[in-house]
Amino acid sequence: xxxxxxxxxxxxxxxxxxxxxxxxxxxxxxxxxxxxxxxxxxxxxxxxxxxxxxxxxxxxxxxxxxxxxxxxxxxxxxxxxxxxxxxxxxxxxxxxxxxxxxxxxxxxxxxxxxxxxxxxxxxxxxxxxxxxxxxxxxxxxxxxxxxxxxxxxxxxxxxxxxxxxxxxxxxxxxxxxxxxxxxxxxxxxxxxxxxxxxxxxxxxxxxxxxxxxxxxxxxxxxxxxxxxxxxxxxxxxxxxxxxxxxxxxxxxxxxxxxxxxxxxxxxxxxxxxxxxxxxxxxxxxxxxxxxxxxxxxxxxxxxxxxxxxxxxxxxxxxxxxxxxxxxxxxxxxxxxxxxxxxxxxxxxxxxxxxxxxxxxxxxxxxxxxxxxxxxxxxxxxxxxxxxxxxxxxxxxxxxxxxxxxxxxx
Ligand code: NAD
Ligand code: MG
Numbered sequence: 216x217x218x219x220x221x222x223x224x225x226x227x228x229x230x231x232x233x234x235x236x237x238x239x240x241x242x243x244x245x246x247x248x249x250x251x252x253x254x255x256x257x258x259x260x261x262x263x264x265x266x267x268x269x270x271x272x273x274x275x276x277x278x279x280x281x282x283x284x285x286x287x288x289x290x291x292x293x294x295x296x297x298x299x300x301x302x303x304x305x306x307x308x309x310x311x312x313x314x315x316x317x318x319x320x321x322x323x324x325x326x327x328x329x330x331x332x333x334x335x336x337x338x339x340x341x342x343x344x345x346x347x348x349x350x351x352x353x354x355x356x357x358x359x360x361x362x363x364x365x366x367x368x369x370x371x372x373x374x375x376x377x378x379x380x381x382x383x384x385x386x387x388x389x390x391x392x393x394x395x396x397x398x399x400x401x402x403x404x405x406x407x408x409x410x411x412x413x414x415x416x417x418x419x420x421x422x423x424x425x426x427x428x429x430x431x432x433x434x435x436x437x438x439x440x441x442x443x444x445x446x447x448x449x450x451x452x453x454x455x456x457x458x459x460x461x462x463x464x465x466x467x468x469x470x471x472x473x474x475x476x477x478x479x480x481x482x483x484x485x486x487x488x489x490x491x492x493x494x495x496x497x498x499x500x501x502x503x504x505x506x507x508x509x510x511x512x513x514x515x516x517x518x519x520x521x522x523x524x525x526x527x528x529x530x531x532x533x534x535x536x537x538x539x540x541x542x543x544x545x546x547x548x549x550x551x552x553x554x555x556x557x558x559x560x561x562x563x564x565x566x567x568x569x570x571x572x573x574x575x576x577x578x579x580x581x582x583x584x585x586x587x588x589x590x591x592x593x594x595x596x597x598x599x600x601x602x603x604x605x606x607x608x609x610x611x612x613x614x615x616x617x618x619x620x621x622x623x624x
Pocket of ligand 1: 224225226227228229230231251252253254255274316317318319320322340341342343366367368437438439440441442443501
């Protein structure tokens with residue numbers, strides 16, 4: 216039995232923890248060879264002690280001495296690395312066959328692209344890289360035979376519901392590079408992404424004006440990092456996911472719908488032209504999606520229990536409230552506008568969410584700042600990575616400068 220060596224990028228985060236949990240359940244077939252984190256050396260060292268990787272990377276270069284000394288003091292043979300370039304090189308190098316892309320934000324783009332360019336099995340959680348550079352990332356993966364498995368629960372659900380790709384779905388690709396990702400073909404009428412609605416489902420704008428960071432990160436169904444938790448509370452997360460679904464499955468925004476489903480048991484649905492709808496259901500636990508990512512087309516134990524529908528009793532659905540949660544509308548508009556607009560949406564949102572988490576702006580300033588950046592920076596053609604990076608940078612500058620016009624509440 217061969218062992219699949221895995222690089223977990225964003226190992227100290229929520230997805231990283233779930234990935235390492237699944238890996239540890241399969242010592243005969245899965246091994247964490249590379250662990251990478253942003254700046255928390257202590258947390259990375261604790262993971263190294265437990266999972267004994269060959270390589271550990273801290274993106275923040277200032278953390279290098281502490282990482283190296285900590286590994287030495289613990290008597291571990293793990294090699295210490297630091298900096299974004301080392302992280303990207305390890306994602307692309309022979310040190311791993313599989314990459315779990317679980318860094319939060321646009322900071323994950325370079326390593327995700329590097330893994331795609333090196334033809335890895337790519338468990339893609341870092342949705343921001345798809346929003347920022349989706350066409351480029353998908354083209355790079357296709358050209359190099361990378362096998363992308365979406366880890367976002369909704370996209371993982373659609374991945375499971377769509378029929379397996381035919382060899383002809385990859386024009387001219389050698390058979391051994393068969394595409395893993397199914398394309399939504401003409402027989403798919405639409406896909407429906409479900410949304411929990413977040414902690415403020417049913418709230419009015421007036422009530423939303425006063426919410427605190429602590430309230431916003433307390434998600435009712437999922438345990439996640441702070442940025443995606445705030446995105447879930449504003450519904451920007453669903454907006455980013457609409458753009459993500461467009462790139463992954465090749466559908467226009469008009470054929471991607473969103474349905475609020477507070478129980479978070481139906482993870483998404485695919486409607487076919489014959490009237491059939493297929494859905495994937497399960498408990499809200501990311502280990503299911505990660506197990507799919509590691510083993511597909513096989514299925515392996517993930518540690519997640521089965522779904523007892525009798526115990527849950529009901530499944531409710533309602534439309535999203537775009538008046539109270541304009542971020543979803545803004546994301547559809549950015550997808551429709553195309554070019555650099557999704558990059559601007561994502562960058563302005565990252566600045567706004569970070570400022571909100573620091574208590575510098577109120578909750579309703581998040582959509583206001585994103586809308587302002589989209590209006591101020593009209594979309595340009597996005598035909599290169601440089602153009603996208605430039606748009607990302609300009610949107611960050613624009614949103615940062617606009618922060619002072621917003622008060623905490
Ligand atoms: P998190 O905040 O819990 O973890 C983020 C990880 O990224 C940490 O390990 C951190 O050290 C690392 N990191 C941050 N900045 C970095 C940098 N500049 N360089 C290298 N590493 C850096 O976030 P999370 O909830 O695990 O989410 C990770 C990604 O997965 C996000 O893109 C999120 O949208 C996506 N996602 C998460 C969930 C979930 O359930 N948590 C579900 C779907 C998608
Ligand atoms: Mg999701």
